[in-house]
Amino acid sequence: MKAARFHGRGDIRIDDVPEPATRPGTVKVEVEWCGICGTDLHEYLDGPIFAPTPEAPHPLTGESYPMQLGHEFAGVVVELGEGVSDLRLGDRVVVEPYIVCGRCDACQQGRYNVCAALGFVGLSGGGGGFSRYVVAERRWIHPLGELGTDVGALVEPLAVAYHGVRLSGVRPGQTGVVFGAGPIGLVTAASLRAVGVEEVFVVEPAAVRKAKAPGAGATAVIDPNDGDVVEAVMELTKGRGADVAFECAGVDAVLSSAIRATRVGGTVVNLAIWGHNASVAMNDLVFREVSVVGSLAYCNDHADTIRLIQDGKVDPYQFITGRIGLDDIVEKGFKELIENKEENVKILVQPS
Numbered sequence: 001m002k003a004a005r006f007h008g009r010g011d012i013r014i015d016d017v018p019e020p021a022t023r024p025g026t027v028k029v030e031v032e033w034c035g036i037c038g039t040d041l042h043e044y045l046d047g048p049i050f051a052p053t054p055e056a057p058h059p060l061t062g063e064s065y066p067m068q069l070g071h072e073f074a075g076v077v078v079e080l081g082e083g084v085s086d087l088r089l090g091d092r093v094v095v096e097p098y099i100v101c102g103r104c105d106a107c108q109q110g111r112y113n114v115c116a117a118l119g120f121v122g123l124s125g126g127g128g129g130f131s132r133y134v135v136a137e138r139r140w141i142h143p144l145g146e147l148g149t150d151v152g153a154l155v156e157p158l159a160v161a162y163h164g165v166r167l168s169g170v171r172p173g174q175t176g177v178v179f180g181a182g183p184i185g186l187v188t189a190a191s192l193r194a195v196g197v198e199e200v201f202v203v204e205p206a207a208v209r210k211a212k213a214p215g216a217g218a219t220a221v222i223d224p225n226d227g228d229v230v231e232a233v234m235e236l237t238k239g240r241g242a243d244v245a246f247e248c249a250g251v252d253a254v255l256s257s258a259i260r261a262t263r264v265g266g267t268v269v270n271l272a273i274w275g276h277n278a279s280v281a282m283n284d285l286v287f288r289e290v291s292v293v294g295s296l297a298y299c300n301d302h303a304d305t306i307r308l309i310q311d312g313k314v315d316p317y318q319f320i321t322g323r324i325g326l327d328d329i330v331e332k333g334f335k336e337l338i339e340n341k342e343e344n345v346k347i348l349v350q351p352s
Contacts, residue, residue, distance in 0.1 A: 001016070001019050001131055001132040001133060002015070002131065003127075003128065003130060003131035004068065004069055004131070004351075005017070005065075005067060005069065006043055006044070006047065006067055006068075006069050007065065008048070008066075009044070009045070009047050010045070012330055012334065014329070015066070017131065020127055020135040021135065022079045022080070022135055024083050025083050025084060026135050026136060027077055027084055027087060027137075027138055027141050028077070028079035028080075028081075028133055028134075028135050029073075029075040029076065029077060029095060029134050029135075029136065030076050031075040031129050031352070032074065032075045032076065032150070032351075032352065033074055033149050033150045033152065033153040033348045033350060034070040034072055034129030034130055034153055034348065034349050034351060035156070035157065035349070036333050036334065036346070036348075037072050038184070039123065039273075040069055040070070040071075040334070043123070044334050044338075045338070050120070050124065051064075051065045051067060051123060052124060053065065058117075058124045058125050059117045060099050060117050060119050060124070060125075061099060061124055061125030062125070063124070063125030064125075067125055067128070068127055068131055069122050069129075069130050070130035070131070070351075071097040071121055071123060071128065072097075072153050072154075072156040073094070073095060073097075073129025073134065073152075073156075074092065074144065074150075074151075074153045074155065075093065075095075075149055076091065076092055077090060077093055078133070084138050086138075087143070091144075092147065092152060093142060093144055093152070094142050094144055094149075094153070094156070094302065094306070095121065095129075095134060095140055095141060095142075096140040096141075096142060096159075096298070097120050097121035097122055097129075097140070097156070098112060098115075098119075098120065098121070099118070099120060099121060099124055099125070100112045100117070100118060104116035104117065110300075113297045113299040114296055121134065129349075130326060130329060130349055131351055132352050142155070142306060143306075145310060146310075147306070147309060147310060150323075151309060151316045151317070154309075154316035154346065155305050155306055156298075157183060157184065158191065158305050158314060158316065159297075159302050160187070160297055161184060161187040161188040162191045162298070162304060163295055163298040163299060165188065165192055168244040168269045168293065170244045171196075172196025172197065173198055174197055174198075174243035175197065175198070175201070175236075175237055175244075176192045176199070176201070176243065176245070176246065177202075177242040177246070177261055178200065178203065178218075178245075179246065179248055179254045179257065179258050181202050181203075181204035181206070181210065181216075181218075181221075182209065182249075182341075182345075183319065184271055185202065185248040186213065186216040186345060188246050188271065189213060189217045189218050190217045190314050190315075193217035194313035198219075199220070199237075200218050201218065201219065201221075201222055201232075202216075202218040202221050203221075203222045203223075204221065204222075205223055205225050207342075208342040209342055212318075216318065220236055224257075229261065230260045234261070237263070240263045241261055241262050241264070242263060243262075243263060243267075244266060245259070245266070246258070246268075246269050247268060248271050250273065250274045250275060252278060252279045255270070255278055255280065256281060256284070259280075259284045259285060260284055262288075262290050263288075264289060264290070265289050265290070266290055266291075267291045267292075268290060268291070268292045269294075270292060270295065271295050318345075319346045320346055321343070321344045321347060322336065322344060322347035322348065323347070323350065324347060324348070325349070325350055326349060326351045329349055
């Protein structure tokens with residue numbers, strides 16, 4: 001079968017690879033749609049970052065690049081491994097793309113998303129969604145019901161946002177501010193509204209991204225070029241500050257603004273993966289008892305995320321800005337997202 005594989009920085013190729021075999025306790029999924037993630041773009045531009053190298057193969061898969069990419073994918077069940085009896089051929093499903101040890105302290109706590117040897121299908125081995133077939137353990141397979149697999153490919157990034165929203169402890173009727181209207185920022189705004197947050201402010205300077213924010217659920221959009229962001233949030237909240245804030249940019253100045261825009265006793269959730277050590281004014285936290293929480297990916301969040309979509313509380317279609325075939329993944333996928341990132345949210349790839 002054909003698959004898009006990472007061979008090194010700036011080098012993604014369409015290769016012929018063996019079709020994966022179903023093992024006991026696993027499910028073979030024919031991938032219909034797979035989204036291109038910001039992590040994939042970072043790997044292409046600056047990698048290897050998460051992709052294990054030949055000098056240091058992944059401890060659980062034993063694999064290193066070249067390897068298949070793609071971890072935001074959904075498809076249909078085409079084969080059931082021995083012992084799997086609660087799914088049917090043809091079921092539409094999304095795959096939670098984890099590779100975990102099951103033995104470390106984090107896994108024993110049930111926090112498998114911070115496993116000591118954490119890996120991801122499509123980044124660490126075990127196949128990838130930019131291919132026709134993927135085989136995954138039954139525990140990672142989530143039925144979509146009547147939802148289409150194009151929407152299914154959006155469940156993974158929505159689950160990232162939902163996990164951060166859940167960790168924030170935000171309650172219906174409270175206020176939230178999201179810093180950054182890229183793909184994760186937009187789905188975070190949508191997730192906040194879906195759980196009953198009445199006022200969601202989005203901070204974004206780019207015109208195209210600002211235009212997308214209201215459709216994602218923003219009740220106000222703040223342009224940092226127009227004035228002080230913290231003052232704007234304070235004005236919108238009658239001087240209190242937001243109950244929760246979300247840092248989706250990985251920028252020191254943005255983190256500082258997020259902390260200072262949060263009310264006394266509030267919570268800042270960091271969703272960004274940082275490329276450098278952050279600089280934090282600790283007194284901004286101490287003097288107002290603001291909590292900063294790190295949020296990584298998702299953990300037992302896929303089922304709830306799917307229900308939000310099924311109940312009509314989140315509209316994933318608004319985030320799909322392109323659909324392409326596997327052969328066009330570099331020119332019309334990766335390069336399009338890099339060169340026109342403000343105009344795109346999610347480009348879906350159809351591998352078959």
